[in-house]
Amino acid sequence: MTRFALVLAMLLAASPLPAQSTDLDDLFEALRQPDTSGWEAVEDRIWDAWSQSGSAAMDLLLERGREAIDDGEHAAAIEHLTALIENAPEFAEGWNARATAFFHADLYGPALADIARVLTLEPRHFAALAGLGRILEETGNLERALEAYRKAAAIHPRRPDLRGAVERLEAELQGKSV
Numbered sequence: 001m002t003r004f005a006l007v008l009a010m011l012l013a014a015s016p017l018p019a020q021s022t023d024l025d026d027l028f029e030a031l032r033q034p035d036t037s038g039w040e041a042v043e044d045r046i047w048d049a050w051s052q053s054g055s056a057a058m059d060l061l062l063e064r065g066r067e068a069i070d071d072g073e074h075a076a077a078i079e080h081l082t083a084l085i086e087n088a089p090e091f092a093e094g095w096n097a098r099a100t101a102f103f104h105a106d107l108y109g110p111a112l113a114d115i116a117r118v119l120t121l122e123p124r125h126f127a128a129l130a131g132l133g134r135i136l137e138e139t140g141n142l143e144r145a146l147e148a149y150r151k152a153a154a155i156h157p158r159r160p161d162l163r164g165a166v167e168r169l170e171a172e173l174q175g176k177s178v
Contacts, residue, residue, distance in 0.1 A: 024049055028124055031156050039158035050093045050122070058088045065097050074105035092121035096128050108135050126156040133165060142169055 027049070030042045053059050061084035068077035081098035088094055099114035112135060118128040133148035146169040153162040 024124070028155065031158055036158055043156070043158075050096075050125075053084075053088050053091045053094070055088065058084055058091060058094070061087075062094060062097060065094075065101065069097070069101050069104060072104075074101050077101035078105065090121060092118050092125060095121065096125060096131075099128065099131060103131060103135065108139065111135060124155050126152040126159070126162070129155070130159075130162060130165070137165075137169070142173055145169060146173060 102111035129152035136145035
């Protein structure tokens with residue numbers, strides 16, 4: 001077993017990670033390894049780290065906001081997540097979750113503003129980049145959408161939906177200046 005595989009196995013067996021840069025650095029490095037087995041577990045660990053604000057109350061607001069999104073209650077989700085952001089403005093996942101709520105409420109301007117904040121706080125947030133790509137694609141800006149999807153795929157090359165979005169837009173834009 002290589003040293004990297006051993007470290008990865010220990011990371012995956014450990015308890016949930018706090019959102020510390022070195023731990024996340026190791027996980028993002030794991031996503032870029034040629035061995036594709038286990039990428040979902042690595043991604044789950046990244047989401048676990050991103051979802052830990054350091055405060056049980058803030059984590060509860062995130063959970064409630066996500067549940068409201070899942071239930072299609074966009075106004076309630078935005079309310080919960082706005083309260084989270086007001087109390088934990090450096091917590092990137094609060095901004096990302098609210099961007100998702102805004103997107104589902106067809107409020108693309110506020111969603112884009114929140115995505116910008118997410119990427120300022122966590123430039124490797126592949127889901128925020130994918131969300132940016134989706135908004136750009138839905139608003140007809142295919143070249144910039146492709147750029148966002150490519151950035152997300154460079155961070156997380158294992159996600160089939162990201163690879164598929166890149167391939168789809170490359171084919172659609174073939175022959176156009178990209």
